[in-house]
Amino acid sequence: MLSGCGFFGNDRAPGDIPVTFTDLTxxxxxxxxxxxxxxxxxxxxxxxxxxxxxxxxxxxxxxxDFKVNDWQSKDVAFMHFQNACDDKQNRDHIMLDxxxxxxxxxxxxxxxxxxxxxxxxxxxxxxxxxxxxPTMFQSVNIGHNFFRVELQNTREPSSIWSFLLxxxxxNGSTPETTPSACAKPNRVTVTLPMAxxxxxxxxLAKLQQILFRVDLDKVAECNMAKAPDESCKKVMKNLTGRDxxxxxxxxxxxxxx
Numbered sequence: 708m709l710s711g712c713g714f715f716g717n718d719r720a721p722g723d724i725p726v727t728f729t730d731l732t733x734x735x736x737x738x739x740x741x742x743x744x745x746x747x748x749x750x751x752x753x754x755x756x757x758x759x760x761x762x763x764x765x766x767x768x769x770x771x772d773f774k775v776n777d778w779q780s781k782d783v784a785f786m787h788f789q790n791a792c793d794d795k796q797n798r799d800h801i802m803l804d805x806x807x808x809x810x811x812x813x814x815x816x817x818x819x820x821x822x823x824x825x826x827x828x829x830x831x832x833x834x835x836x837x838x839x840x841p842t843m844f845q846s847v848n849i850g851h852n853f854f855r856v857e858l859q860n861t862r863e864p865s866s867i868w869s870f871l872l873x874x875x876x877x878n879g880s881t882p883e884t885t886p887s888a889c890a891k892p893n894r895v896t897v898t899l900p901m902a903x904x905x906x907x908x909x910x911l912a913k914l915q916q917i918l919f920r921v922d923l924d925k926v927a928e929c930n931m932a933k934a935p936d937e938s939c940k941k942v943m944k945n946l947t948g949r950d951x952x953x954x955x956x957x958x959x960x961x962x963x964x
Contacts, residue, residue, distance in 0.1 A: 721810050722774070722803030724908045726952075728753075728788060730915045737792035740861065741914050743923060748858035751867070753914070754787040754843060755854040757897075758822055760803055763815035774802040778837050783822065785837035801910070813901050820872070820946070821853040821894030827874065828885050846882035849873050849932040853894065854946070856914070858923065868923040870942050873932040893931050895946050899954060909955040916951035917942060 731750065734740035739750040759782075760771040772781040778798040779785065790796040801818075821827075826838060827850035834844070843852045853872045860866035876890025899910070922938045929939030945951065 719908075720802075721807040722771075722801075722805040722908075724801040724803065724910055726786060726799050726801060726910045726912055727955075728912045728914055730913050731788070731791070733791035734861070737790050739788065739791045741858070741918075743858075743915060743918050743921075746923075747861040748868075748923070749861050750788070750856070750914075751859050752842065752855055752857040752869075753789070754785065754798075754840075754852075755820060755872075756822055756837075756843070756851065757784040757786065757801065757818045757820060758782060758826075759817075759819040760784075760801075761817045762805070762809070762813040763817070764809065764812045768817065769809075772804040774804050776802060780835070780837060783826065783837055785840065785843075815901060816899045818897045818899075819894050820897055821892070822851055824889075824892075827851055828877075830883075830885075845871070845873055845930075845932060848877050848879045848882050848884050848886055849875075850877070850889075856917075866924070868927060868929075870929040870939065871931060872943075872946070873930065875932045877932075891931070893943075897952055899952070901954070902956070907955070910952055911955050912952045914951075916949045917945050919945050919949060921945070 728739070731739040731741055734749055739753070741748050741750055760773060761768045762771060763769075773779040773784050775781055778787070779802055781804070784801055785798055786801070787798040828847055829838065830847055831844060838851065843855060845852065850873060855869070855871050857867065857869040872893055874889040874892050877886035878888055879886045921941045925938040926936045929935050929942060931939065931943065
């Protein structure tokens with residue numbers, strides 16, 4: 708077990724976890740930019756929902772709540788990266804309701820990139836923060852975008868690519884029909900081991916890992932709620948199979964004893 712000051716040697720509250728996309732740079736008009744296959748893209752939109760926070764203590768998973776604030780309910784956190792100049796305009800901290808004594812015993816953190824079925828298919832008029840984002844909602848039948856990114860080629864502004872992670876194959880006759888099931892829920896589980904080399908809870912993200920070997924010129928939109936192109940499925944594989952989100956820690960890992 709860690710001793711002394713535990714995970715926090717600063718003034719952050721226990722469970723305050725900053726998320727930084729390390730491959731985003733500052734572009735014109737304070738927009739973020741990312742380089743993919745030597746091509747520069749402006750990030751027009753980058754956001755996602757997290758839910759079901761859990762920590763593993765002595766081999767047992769313990770459910771947690773998020774701390775309620777402007778971008779979180781106790782069940783859902785909305786992460787939004789939109790301004791490269793003013794960090795206050797971003798929603799880049801996960802705030803867990805956990806005390807330091809419990810946190811020091813944790814060996815893994817688990818989150819869901821996505822929403823529970825009931826919350827996902829709530830009518831727009833009944834949605835409460837942070838689920839009240841029109842830019843993250845498709846329809847009652849499909850539900851919300853769990854993850855959304857839109858990129859614009861900086862040299863060819865007419866070239867725009869977007870990816871929408873949402874549930875697919877939901878039954879129902881109209882867009883406003885509440886489904887009873889979706890054949891492809893498309894929720895992604897993110898598990899983050901908290902080893903001895905994790906001294907501070909800082910998460911590093913890489914958009915380039917999510918876009919690894921994805922042909923951004925193949926199709927203009929990847930909507931996983933519909934029948935996506937094969938190039939879109941590569942993004943899904945990257946979200947589930949590549950380390951696009953990990954702790955800011957040395958590469959060598961010693962598990963807690």
